[in-house]
Amino acid sequence: MRNPRIFENQPLSTGEAVTLSDDAFGHAIRVLRLTSGDAITLFNGQLINNSYGEFQAVLTDVGKKSANAMIGEFTEVDNESPLNIHLGQGISRGERMDFTLQKSVELGVNTITPLFTDRCGVKLKGERLQKKCDQWQKIVISACEQSGRCTIPIVKPAISLEQWLMQSTSALKLNLHPKAEQSIMALPLSHNRIRLLIGPEGGLSDEEIAQSKKHEFNDVLLGPRVLRTETAALTAITALQCRLGDIK
Template sequence: MRIPRIYHPEPLQVGSETALSEEAANHVGRVLRMASGDTLELFNGTNLTFSAEIVHADKKRVMVKILASHADDRESPLHLHLGQVMSRGEKMEFTIQKSIELGVNVITPLFSERCGVKLDEERLAKKIQQWQKIAISACEQCGRNVVPSIRPAMTLAAWCAEEESGLKLNLHPRAQQSINTLPQPLERVRLLIGPEGGLSAEEIAMTATKGFTDILLGPRVLRTETTALTAITALQVRFGDLG
C-alpha cells in the first residue's frame, strides 16, 4: 500500500510531535481512516520529506511524530511561469492540476478581451483559494515537495508588462517557429496561454511590444487546456526533466 503524502505548511523537526491542520486531519482520520501507529509522509514546501507516525487520531485531531527527514529534490531545472487566461468550469481546475504535475512553478490566472469567465471580487478570491488547494493536492499525488503558487488574477496587459528574466512565449497558430527551434540552454520561461476564443489582434500585437515570441505547436487547433499541457510538456522535454 502506498504511504499517504500530506502537505504540512510549517517547519518540521525530527523527534518532535505536531498536529496536522484541520483539513489534513479530516483527510487522514475520516477519509483514509488511519489510526495510531500508521505511518505517512509529510512535506512542507522545501526539498525535504518527513517520515511520520500517527500517535493520536480522532474525528477532529491528528497528532504525528516526525521520525526522519530525507532530501528529495523533484523540481525541474526549467522554471515555468504559466499565464493562463481563465477558462470556464472544470477546465481551469484541470489545467492547474495537470500543469503542476508537469512541473510548472507559478500560475497566474488572467483576464483578456475574450475571457469567458466573469467573477466578482469575492467569488474570484474563493476561486484562487480553491485553485491553491488543487495545487497542494496535485503535489501530494505526483510527489512534488515544493508547492507552486497560484497568484491573484490580473489583466493580460498587466501580466505582460511585469519584469521577469527568461524567455517569454505566446502560442500562436500562425507563428513561424516552434519549441524545437528555440535556442538552448533555457532556464526560465514565461508562457502565455490565451482563452478559448484566442487573443485578439490587438492583444497579440501588445505581447510583441512586451518581448513575447510567437511559437507554433503544430498544424492542429488545440483547445486552451490542451494547448497549455502540450506546450508545457514540449518545453520540459527540450529544456527540463521529461523524457
C-alpha cells in the first residue's frame, strides 16, 4: 500500500515526534485503519527552509483516541503552477460546489471565493454559512492530499459578487461568457496572475455581466456550447494552465 499523504496543521521537524490532530487521526486511523509502524507522508503547507515540501513519517503509539508520528526526512516538492489563479465561483447547489472546489484545486487554483449572485439558489448565512465554508476548506485540503500539492489554497469567506468585483487586484480579470468574442486560448502569454469569474447555475444576469465590465473584467469564450457551472470552471482553469501555466 502506498503510504498516504496527510495534512497536519502544526510545525513539523525531522527527528521529532508529534501527536496527530483530530482530523489527521480520523483520516489515518479510523478511515485508513493504519497502525503503529505504518509509513505516512505528512505536510503542513508551511515553508521549511524557504521551500514547500513533505516529511516521511512512521506512526507510533496508535491508540483508540490518539496516535503519534515520528518525523523523518524532508523532501522539497515543487509542483505549483507559475500561474496564480483566483477563482470567483458563483455558489451552486449540493455536491456541484464541492466537486468544483475539489477539482479546481487538483488543477492548480490558488484562491477560491464563493460568490452570492442574483441566480444563486443557495441561501446561507450566519453559523450555517460558516460551517459550509469550513467544509469547503476541508475539501480543499483533501484535494491537496490526493494531488500531491504541499501548499493549501485558501477558501475565502463567501461574499456578494459586487464586493468581489470591487476588490483591488493587479491580476488579469476574466469573465467566462458563452457570447464573448475572444477565446480564452487567445490570451497574451505575458500574464501570471488571473482572476477568473464563473457564474452559478443559470449563469450571471445581464446586470451582473454589465457590472463586471464596469470593473474591467474581460469576457472570454471556451467554445460554442453552454457549459454547466462546474464544467465551465474546470475547463477554463485547464485552458488557462495550457495557455499560461504548467500544462505544456
